[in-house]
Structure formats: structure tokens, C-alpha cells
Amino acid sequence: MFVPCDRAGGSAADLEGFTLLMPAVSVGNVGQLAIDLVISTLDMTKVGYFYTDCLVPMVGNNPYATADENSTELSINAEVYSLPSKKLVVLQIRSPFIKNKYRPFCETLLSWVTDSRCARVVVLSSSHAYQRNDEQLLGTPLRYLLTPDLEKAVGGLMQELNWKEMEKVAAYPGICDTDKVLHIPGGGITKLLFTESCSKGIQMAVLLKFCSEGDNIPDAFVLVNYLNEWLQLVKSEVNSSSQWKIPSSWRLLFGNGLPPALF
């Protein structure tokens, strides 16, 4: 459930007409890394917590700290940030899902989206690169999906941007190639969120990248630039990674310094 930081102000009413941007906990954590870049670059303000029993608990000090003064604020596993000037609200998820909790989380999240009257939801996600079929191996590794309600609103824009829609794959490959289903391996809750939004009439877009586990920072940059082509959150530069600010919490992603005695 959404718990605002500031109890005095209103909660649900403040998000009317906003775009909710959120990650799916997926292969390489690309969605979450991309969201980190968005929050850090746009210097977004924390407005609340998404308190839930569906995620593994974790705490730490402010991951977007820029100086000693703002480094001591506690952060938990799911928090909500907002930027009213761009009518943008962002949910960041920092830990994996607890077993059997995918569906309850989706239900809680989507009912919050409906109650707070968000205009649309954009999910950043990823999918296993090794599961691509022959056609998907060529060309761009980026894909999008739109629920029917959002298709009506922005479908034309996607054509102009020359974006590629996520292909459906055969339900029973080799046996029956006519039955096609949506398949997002490694995407976590992406498919569930998308199918639920379709049936509930929620305007949702999914932006995903095919990738593998490893150093996923470049994947995060690619995904966030893809998002930027549509939402224009920051001015597009020629050097596509310079306009995004890396948060301080990305330090030491691959371990500590080496012991000098090793050499």
C-alpha cells in the first residue's frame, strides 16, 4: 500500500493525470537501473513508500546522496518519487519478490494506479537475450508493448519513432505455429502486469530490452534513452550517456578494493 512521507498532504489526489514510471524486477535489473538514472538525473523528491509484504525487506541510506547533508535519509525496498513539473511519478523497487507474491503485488499496484487516477503506466523491463528467435537476433534489441487503451492514444507516435513491437511467439513451437502468445522470459512480473492492465482497461506501456546478466549499466543507458525518445524527460544529446547522472549508490557494484597482500 502507498504510505505518503508527509501525512498532512493529500495522497491519492496528487497523482491525477500523472505518468507512473516503474521497473519490473527482471534479468540484469535493467529496469531498476534505468529508474535509478531517471530519479538521480531529474533530482526527484521522495513522496512516499510502497509498503508491501511482497518484496524482501531491505534498508540503506539515501542512494541518491550528493553530499553529506542528504546522505542520512533512510530508504526502504519500494519508494515513490515525484516531479510535478513533468507530471511524473516514479516507483522504484529495490529487492526481489517473495515466492507466490507476484499476483498480490500486481493487484495492489494496479488498484493503487486506478485509485490515484494516474493517466498511464510505463514499465521498464528486460528479457533474456538467449531466448530470442532467429528474427529477433537481428536489428534493435528494444521492444515495446501497449495496452489497447494506450494504443489508441499513442500508437501513431510509436510508428513515427520506428519502434518495434514485441512479437508474439508460438504457444507450442514446432507443433502448432498458429497459436501465438506473449512470452517475456526473464521479465518477472512484466507479463502479468501487462495482461492484467489489458483486462482492466489501464493505459500501460512496456519498454524492454533483450539482455543477459552481467554489467548491465550500458543496457540501462540504452533503455533509458529509448524511454527518452518518447517521454522527452531530458534534452537528447549527441553523446547519449552524458545527460544522465549516475547515482552514488552505483559505486562498488563489483566488489571491494583488492587486498594488497594479494600481489
Next chain:
Amino acid sequence: AFLSSFILDSVCWEVVGVAKLWNEWCRTSSTTNVLPTDSFCLFYRLISDPTVLLCQCSCYVAEDQQFQWLEKVFGSMQKEGLQVTILSTCPVADYKTQESTLTLASPFLKALKTKEFQEQVCCPLLEQPNIVRDLPAAVLSYCQVWQIPAVLYQCYTDVIKLDTVTIEAFKPLLSSKVLKSLVKDASESTKILKKFLTSSESHNNIYI
């Protein structure tokens, strides 16, 4: 162990509650008949001041049990004027720092506090990109969300078994506002500390 040595005793504290749970990490084999002696989270109350509660959690609370544990424990407590202090340990190998952990002087204490906690903290705060997991994280998250002042003291240690050096790393807490009035006599503490170390020798189990 720190709390048992320096704070708890049978005269001033009484057992008022227990939280029982089972997961595959628990050492007892019986799931239906959990004895009081192997109950996992004991709650003590200070007889002279019933507003002071102490919880000794001697088992691992699994990630899918943490939420229910929180709801049951905090659900039965009055949150007005509540303040929470959590003590926990963690292997120093998990500590992320620019240098190698081999050169660090362990054990050392690091703290995390919620927004509402206004008092002085007894040690440096835990720097980014370090995080805390498990039950201490669950309790601190709960306190941060529901605006309860709380502080977590995490001791990073390189010793797996119970030892005096790690226990004594928590000593700075004895001068904190919360624990100052609860400290036992010093000679008592040394006696109990000795007892802990001799008894832990016999439980030499490689399955931690």
C-alpha cells in the same frame, strides 16, 4: 549475547511473551510441540518500568515470515511514544568499501536510523552502497514508514562463533540514553560473558 551479559537478568526482567515460528533453519525437529526453552523470540519486560520491552530473537526469521512477525509484534504494541533499538551482527565480508575488508579493523559498529530518531547515535552511520537485510531491515522499514523513531546498530565481525571481542564491540551503546539506566553490575557481566564462551564451545556445529 551482549544484551544477556550487560542488560538482562532474572531479577529485574520478566518474560511476558513469546513469538514462535518454524522454518528450515530452526534446529528443533518438532514443529507442533515447541517447548518454551526452545522458543525463538522471547519478550522480556522490565519489572520496575513496564514500558521497557526487550526481545531476544535467537533464530532466523525467513523472508516470508518477517512481515507477519512484524504485524503480530507491533500490532500488540502501542505506537504512541514508541522507540525501537535493534542490535544485529553481520559478516565483515559483506561490507562494501573502497579498500579491502582485510585491512579494516573489525569488529566495528555502524548505525542506521529512521527519520524520526533525533538522539545521538553511538557510532558512524552506514555509508552507501551498503544495505541491511532480513529481520533488522524489516523492523527498520516498518518504523520508517510508520514514523516511529528507531535505530539499528549493526556490528560487522569476522568471527562466526560467539566471542567476547564482538560482544564488547557493542559497549558504546551502554552510554546511550536508552541503555544507560538498564546496565547491570560490571562483575555480573564478566561472569556471564565467561559462561557464554565455555558453553558455545560444545556446540561445535558446522551447519550454522
